[in-house]
Amino acid sequence: MDRSTVGAALAGLRRTVAGPDYPARRRPLDRLRHRPRTVAVLRTLGLLALLGLVLITAQFLLDTRRLPVATAWVIALLTVAPLPLLPTRPLLAWRIMFIGQLFGTFNRRTTDDAVVLGPATYEFWPWSPTQLLVIIVVLVTVAARVDRAxxxxxxLFSLTPVWMFVPPGNQVAVTLLFVVLLIVGDLLRHNLLTRRALAEQAEVSELEKARRAVLEERTRIAREMHDVVAHHMSLIAVQAETAPYRLAVSEPARAEFNSIAEAARAALTDMRRLLRVLRSETEDPRTAPQPTLAELPALVAAARRAGMTVELDNDVTTEPPAPVGLAAYRIVQEGLANAARHAAGAEVRVTLRDRPGVLAVRVQNAAGGTPADPDARGGGQGLTGMRERVLALGGSFTACPTADDGYAIDALLPADPPPSDEPEDGTS
Structure with a gap:
């Protein structure tokens, strides 16, 4: 026999005899902890049921076995003791049950006693009816909780009293009954483990799906920001190349302008490489310029043509920096899309305010709309994308229901976004 098999068998024997138990993940009544009265009633009923089983067992032992009162009560308590331990300490419950199997046959009436005292005194089973019930429940529960070793x-231990005390004519049937109970419990355990593994895998898949959606949204934002930054880098390169011809500068200044132009062109090349990495292989290049706040009226008009009731209140007179304008446009665009999905038919108000140093954007829909068909909804990452845009610019973002059962999206975008905290490559 393989040494690993022998080692596993011995390890299983050690745990069976004196090893740690198999505690439950949570207690049976934990689901009802928010209903203390129900828990108290169930505990009282359980205690009364256990007490009733003890009384029935003790009475059986006194009437049938003619045991002393103290002995009958000890065996009765030993018989019922495994039941309250089963949910949290199944292995300990089995150990107590096994001791009851050995001592629960004390003073049993055999065939010899039946000859002397009469056939009515003969017991076909070595255990009382209550003990038989406890043995069945404990075997199934333990088989559903412990590992196969x-x-x-x-x-094997549970079958030993069967071969010792059960009449020879019934030994095979009882052995088969115990084996079937153990197999049924093991099948229940395997089914429970399979369902638990599937649930954990489904949870992991959902987390991966949400994480992937967030990464895709960040990638899309990065691609859009690339166009804005590339435009500014192009202006820097062009102005640095033409400045020596437009201005009367010295030779060192001309060299400095040339260095700036070369750095700008190198940065543009690196950004194009970055964009190729961010863009998926199947995605076509986007050559159209990114939208600005000046295109908000056209966006609102398109929403109205689609059947939405939208009011635009825009008092922004000066065009903000390109990243801020693009973020504000996308927030309004996604806010209108969310209102169309989740509150179809509700009135929507878009408000833009040019406060000192801050551009305030608010998209609010009134109550009374009807949710769209769940199949028509998006991936649920719209709010995440908006929050990512705002935080990338150093602003603040909130989205929550309003007092009148509507919904509001508020974003504060700094008019002058802070520079990145990351050090530039090649500098110290």
């Missing part, structure tokens, strides 16, 4: 030993 421990299960093999508990089954």
């Amino acid at each position: 421990v299960l093999a030993w508990t089954g």
Whole structure:
């Protein structure tokens, strides 16, 4: 026999006899902890049921076995004790049950007693009806909780009293009954483990899906910001190349302008490479310029043509920096899309305010709209994308229901976005 198999068998024997138990992930009544009265009633009923089983078992032992009162009560308590331990300490419950299997046959009436005292005193089973019930429940529960190495030993130990005390004519039937109970419990355990693994895998898949959606949204934002930054870098390169011809500068200044132009062109080349990495292989290049706040009226008009009731209140007179204008446009665009999905038919108000140093954007829909068909909804990352845009510019973002059962999206975008905290490559 393989040494690993022998080692596993011995490890299972050690745990069966004196090893740690298999505690439950949560107690049976944990689901009802918010209903203390129900928990108290169930505990009282359980205690009364256990007390009733003890009384029935003790009465059986006193009437049938003619045991002393103290002995009958000890065996009765030993018989019922495994039941309250099963949910949290199944292996300990089985150990107590096994001791009851050995001592629960004390003073049992055999065939010899039946000859002397009469056939009515003969017991076909070595255990009381209550003990038989406890043995069945404990075997199934333990088989559903322990691993197979421990299960093999508990089954072997549980069959030993059967071969010792059960009449020869019934030994095979009882052995088969115990084996079937152990197999049923093991199948229940395997089914539970499979369902738990599937649930954990589904949870991991959902987390991966959400994480992938966030990364895709960040990539899309980065691609859009690339166009804005590339435009400014192009202006820097052109102005640096033409400045020596437009201005009367010295030779060192001319060299400095040439260095600036070369750095700008190198940065443009690196950004194009970055864009190729960010863009998926199947995505076509986007050559259209990114939208600005000046295109908001056209966006609102398109929403109205689609059947939405939209009011635009825009008092911004000066065009903000390109990243801020692009973020504000996308926030309004996604806010209108969310209102169309989740509150179809509700009135929507878009408000833009040019405060000192801050551009305030608010998209609010009134109550009374009807949710769209869930199949028509997007991936649920619209709010995440808006929040990513705002935080990337150093602003603040909130989205929550309003007092009149509507919904509002508020974003504060700094008019002058802070520079990145990351050091430039090649500098110290």
